[in-house]
Amino acid sequence: MWARLPAPDVADRDFWTADRVAADCRSALATADAERGTPWPQPLASHYARFFRDGDRTAYESRVAARHARLTRATLAALLDPRTDRVDEVVDGVLLLCEQSTWCWAAHDDTFDRFGRVTPTITEPYLDLGAGEVAAQLAWIDHLLGPALDERAPGVRRRIRQETRTRVLRPFTERRDWWWLGVDHPIMNWSPWIQGNVLAANLALEDDPDRRRAVSALVAEGIAAYWTSLPADGGVDEGYHYWWQGAARALEAQDLLGFAGIEPDPASLDRIRATVAFPHSMHLGGDWYVNVADGAARPLATWPWNVVHAWAVRTGDAAAAQHAASYRGLPGGLFDERASLPRAVRMLSDPAWADASDGAPPLVPSAVFPSTGVAVARSGAGETRGLAVSVKGGHNGENHNHVDVGSVIVALDGVPVVVDAGKPTYRAGTFGPDRYELWVVRGDWHNVPRVRGVEQAPGGQFGARAFEAPPAADSRPWRVRLDLAGAYPVGGLEHWWREVVLDRAAPAVTVADTWSFADAPDTHASGESDARDAAASPPDGRTAWHWLLAGDVTLTPGSAVVRFAPQGGPTSPRELTITWDPAAADAELDVRELDDPELTAVWGEHLTRLRLTARTTAPSGTFLVTMRPTGSGSLEVV
Template sequence: MTAAPLPAPDVADRSFWASDRVVQALAPTTATADAERGTPWPQTLASQYARFFRDGDRTVYEANVAARHARLTRATLAALLDPRTDRVDEVVDGVLLLCEQSAWCWAAHDDTNTRFGRVTPTVTEPHLDLGAGEVAAQLAWIDHLLGPVLDERAPGVRWRIRQETQARVLRPFTERRDWWWLGVDHPIMNWSPWIQGNVLAANLALEEDPDRRRAVTALVAKGIAAYWASLPDDGGVDEGYSYWWQGAARALEAQDLLQFAGIEQDPAALDRIHATIAFPHSMHLGGDWYVNVADSVARPLATWPWNVVHAWALRVGDDDAARHAAGRRGLPGGLFDERASLPRAVRMLSDAAWAEAPTTAPPLVGRVHFPSTGVAVARSAPGSARGLAVSVKGGHNDENHNHVDVGSVIVALDGVPVVVDAGKPTYRAGTFGPDRYDLWMVRGDWHNVPRIRGVEQAPGEQFAARDFEVSDDGADSRLWRARLDLGGAYPVDGLEHWWRETTLDPDAESVTVEDSWAFSDPHTPAPATGSTAWHWLLAGDVTLTPGRAQVRFTPDGGPATARVLSLTWDPDAVDAELDVRELDDPELSAVWGEHLTRLRLTARTEAPSGTFRVNMRPTGSVPQEVA
């Protein structure tokens, strides 16, 4: 192992921490840290912890945990710039608060209630989850970055860090190997690299026994290799864009730490790493908008560590991924955002190639298809946010962070989604329990799919798309089509097929979604379960007239010339109504504003076979910034 436990300059490197670039980058953070020093720290109370088991609320407790982490991150960075006593004391206060916190895990993950019937942490049985890993990693990086000044100002603090991290994270990681997130009776998903990468940081910085340090490092190397092996060859992520950052990106960061610790790269992982590096920019619609499926959000609420993508894109030779990542540097908060955690903030600041990378235009790729997850995306003007972009979702209805959304379509106009997927709600107890599919934003009725003869799509892996195909017409690949059979996603007797074909015509600047269906017995009357209805979830203001809905969505004020998307259909075939959904969930309203509107097109007759189509095209002038 190298002399330094972690790959970043510590407080003794004054040429780095006192450099003009770093001082300027951290000026807002330092100002905030100095202003809040001396004020009460965010408190994590037993009553807040217990709320998850009492009424399902996890937000209050986790918000205070996050606020405590953020303040400690700011205090640490301020002390690195100038390790004077008042700034170091602030770090010590924050460190001891974490060490004295009864639980590092989040209440939503703790098994204290199921095992012991308790609503407070069982301190003798620490639970190793995402929250515990985050605390251990933050303390490990603080120990590495500020070790000498902590020893000078507060002898004993570093000993306490080691004692708590051993008891709460390192020993549970080695002594219990039945954690479900290791892939024990459960598919490997984003928790695995997220937790193991943080365990690795704690191990490298805080484990003093060289034999144990090597053993834990080897376990993490095996775990990260298993995560890479679990990813599909095409790099797709069924949890969507947001969770790429908490899965694949976490694995990339762990891979960097393994390399720093002298563990050679697993050659078998390189192809999957190369493939998954392309995922973020493949989901890009324009500006800060992305295709979202499952519990992803369409508009990120925090700045992600794009330096990780940039570094790996350069390493594997993906110019588009590197361009896209570098383009994120120009966004507000793109250089640094303390919400990204102390390890991510420090590694971003100390990445010389990232600091010198010129801001570039994003590639805005024209066509992409991930067969593994059944997600396809196309845009009418490759290389530009101007015009239409469309995505189609296949897959099945038991994916990670699943929504009932087989066949759902998203349409963006000039880089902004207008026909949308609501995305991630604020998590509560019922979000991942037996009542998950009662949540409106998870149900099929609030995705852009039909209700067939009164029956919604059903959750479960067996309810899946069939025969998903993506094709281009002509040598110049102008016309784009995605076609799949939705019939398998519905528990409807006698339904032979329900083909959905989505066509993007760049020349006509239009998207057409055509459904064609057939039942096995054309003479069997429609059941009394209800009528067939097509649902379209729309963002912004919607105006409904016979055979037409016009949608204008101008988030954050938007450009004065923002265009309108018109949806048209045969008015004789269906009855049209609008269902306005007021958004009282803060995470949803932060993305979409005060409301979303569902356009509901209900069939007037129930034919045993037939075709119905909706056409979408913009009207108005092209906004200047996307022309």
């Protein structure tokens, strides 16, 4: 029989009883056995309606994710030993999904906009990320456990096909105006994420060979369009976090297309080769990564590094392969944030990943992505000790955008200390007209200045006017220079040059802002200071520099000492000292208590903003901030 998907099914007992597979699944198996016989997670109509009533996404989505996770564990348990009670558990989970009124997440459903309803409209299924995830999970279950399902629960596979055809496969082919296909909207991570899942459902569940070929061809076109949308240098404006839900999803879809006999064209392969280098280029040390946009600095999930490893080997990127393989020996390597069955099974059944030799990550000395204006450098190649710095240029209309043109992140011994707060828990307003009222998104809580009382503005027209960065192999003092003036709606602002230098020998990071105005010093486009954050906005329109710091901060005249001891990971015994000219700026600390679980999981209970307010409104000048490990070299103000 034709193999529908590229993994051994339950009939391959040599594979599923192998010691390595059993060891990798040990934790999932123990949890599955403990769960069996207990009530399943139950998303209710009231949970779904909360998004439309009070903006809460978590009540519904967390229960959906928990249901997926349990079914994934149940499936792995049944594959290891397909006894009747384990297969029955899978059947129960499958039928619960088939009987769910919608597979769409409430935050994406158009039922309220179109019909004014807070419950799903089952006759108008919406094809979103959630629907694609259910379809793919059912497709892989059908492929993996098909014989066991036929023997134990005749009819359940027919039900899987019926529901998937109605909710996913038909909407995909009959509606070609989905915005995530690039119709009147830039292509972003939804496109490969959904289309890869559609492809899995098509290969496993579509019995008509003509329709199967047609859907595969449509997906191939869509994935090629996604690769075309990425810049040639491999940069991703959504950053490291969404690389895994965009580029990685496209790589997984490309694997399935290859299994179906459709290989990437040369142009797509060039983009693949470039983007495979992105994750390790963003690595600071340990489990810390440069985060921009809606991204966490410390991933809250374990990503499928086997995908990176396979494509790095295929494209000849030794550093990317080495970085991916460094995760091979770590525990908990099967599941992503949605407890994805496809990702778990593909990892288990990848022989090259099974044989990969784990070791130290490469920790490249620097990387530059001109397309997105992102540059990263560290004190020395192959080591976390010392300083690492990143600079973000680009513009303020990017995917999952934060107002952060010119923002700087500084890590000490691989741990970020001068930070980007990152991704908040999503709610209704996160992507609505009030997005830029969220503190975590605003410029005042990124490491950029508020110029004459004016915050950076959102929108693609507000961005860096220039971005100058050294070649990635440059070993001299590393220097990035960009003009931030275009990011500010401030009248008379001619230039705002920000120069960031990493002196590897010192070691030290310096950030020098040099500005020039053509007008009188108290004139700006907005007419008055933005009052959303009174602390960040001096009433007389003076400029304030902001530095968001993790951990505990001690302020003295002309300096701040920062010590960050993150929970659950390695920490540096050293502190970072930040210095400036105390005659040029007044310093204050604003402590931001954190109550968002996605932020506290990364940073702990609080973040602190160091606010340096200029004492004058000079039409031109330079302000310099220096950061270095406490006790290393001179701490005198330069």
